Amino acid sequence: MSAQPPVSADGQAGASAEERPGRIEAVPVRHPGRWVAVAVIAVLVAMFLHLLLTNPVFNWPFVFEAMNQRVVIEGFIYGTLLVTLGAMVVGVVGGVILAVMRLSPNPVLSGVSWVFTWFFRGIPRLVLLTFTGGIGALFATGLSIGVPFDFLLDRWFGTGELRLFTLSQTEINVLVGSIFGGIIGLGLSEAAYMAEIARAGILSVDRGQQEAAEALGMTRSQTMRRIVLPQAMRVIVPPTGNEVTAMLKDTSLLIGIPVTAELFFQLRNIGSTTYQLIPVFVAAILYYLAATSVLMVGQYFLEKRFGRGFGSRMAPKPKAAAGAGAGAATGGAK
Known part of the structure; x- marks a missing residue:
């Protein structure tokens, strides 16, 4: 039996070593x-x-001496961190509503x-x-909240008026003019922005899931709490995190009230007195x-927590399938 000519990997018979392509020397691109x-x-x-x-x-x-002043530290805790927390609670709850x-x-x-958002x-x-x-100038005689039409109370029940509480000017x-005013002012402003963020998150959830929940007998509020909002958090969390950061920086605007127990207010006072x-900046x-x-x-970490199950990364190939593919390739090369 005569010897068969050597067969190369590409299937060509009789190809000598001189005829095969040489090793490619790749040169990296210069930048x-x-x-x-x-x-x-x-x-x-x-x-x-x-x-x-x-x-x-x-x-x-x-700089470090000013940072360690007691009034500055208290201003950072109460006027910055506390106001940020309170305003974001008001803003997030109000925005979802x-x-x-x-x-x-x-x-x-x-x-x-x-209208509120606008x-x-x-x-x-x-x-x-x-x-x-x-705003206190609007209530020169104070502010009272109670039952309207007090004259009816006097006529029917013999009492002059019924007030829940009364505040003087x-x-x-x-x-x-305190931290409470800053929380309310910033919280109402934040609620208008959070309303659009929450609305975008709710609209990102497929309408079919709401219809399926309604078909199961769930009410609109139950569907919103248990089905829609948990899935909408994936879209709501990233811009909400940006809003928290922006709110922390916007606490420096409390100087417009003015709130004295605030970080930037106290540091600027120190800079004004010491030149x-x-x-201090x-x-x-x-x-x-x-x-x-x-x-x-x-x-x-919050984005990572609520973004589980979403992303562009492809799932890894199963080992069994990978092994079968390798075996088929080896068999074809024999």
Whole structure:
């Protein structure tokens, strides 16, 4: 029996080693523009660090001294963190309610939600807080909430009036000029923005799931609480995290009320009395950067938690299928 000529991998018989293609020497693509950009950025960073470390105007010892003042720390806790928490609670709860009202088939509820959103989204927060701080001028004789038409009570029951509570103008001024006024002002403004965020999240859920829940006998409120809102959180959480970060920074606008127990207010007072404005501004920047960095980390884990089951990554190939494919390829090569 005569010998068969060698068969190459591509099926061609009698191909000698000289006729086979040689090894390809791949040369990486050069990117000189990247190195130029890195060099320029490195020079700029070095110049910036030199400015921070050598310019005496920064006065770093005074920066850390101002940051450790008791009034500054209390302003950060109460005027920044507490106001952020309270305003976001008001904003998130109010935004969800407004979103549900906006999507309601009731035209009255939908119209009220639209007007509220239109009004508070159209007013800058500094202007809104400044107006909130002076709202006591509208109630020169005080504010009373009770049963209307007191003369009917006097005629029918012999009592003069029935009041649930009464506030004098001084008490109103003290109330709106405190942290409570800042929480209400910022919370109402935030509710208008959260209403659109929540509405977008609700609309992202497939309508068929709501219809299936209704077919199972669930009411509209049960469907919203148990089916729609848990799935809408995947869309609601990322912009809500951005709103929390923005709200923390917007607490500096409480100066329009003004709220004295606030971080930036206290630091600016220290800078005005010591004529060290740049150091106290740097102290405020460091406080805000630290707080927003913590919020960004928390936002990352929340997005990861509510985004489970969604994403563009493909599922890994099963091992059995991978092994079968490898075996078929080996058999074909024999």
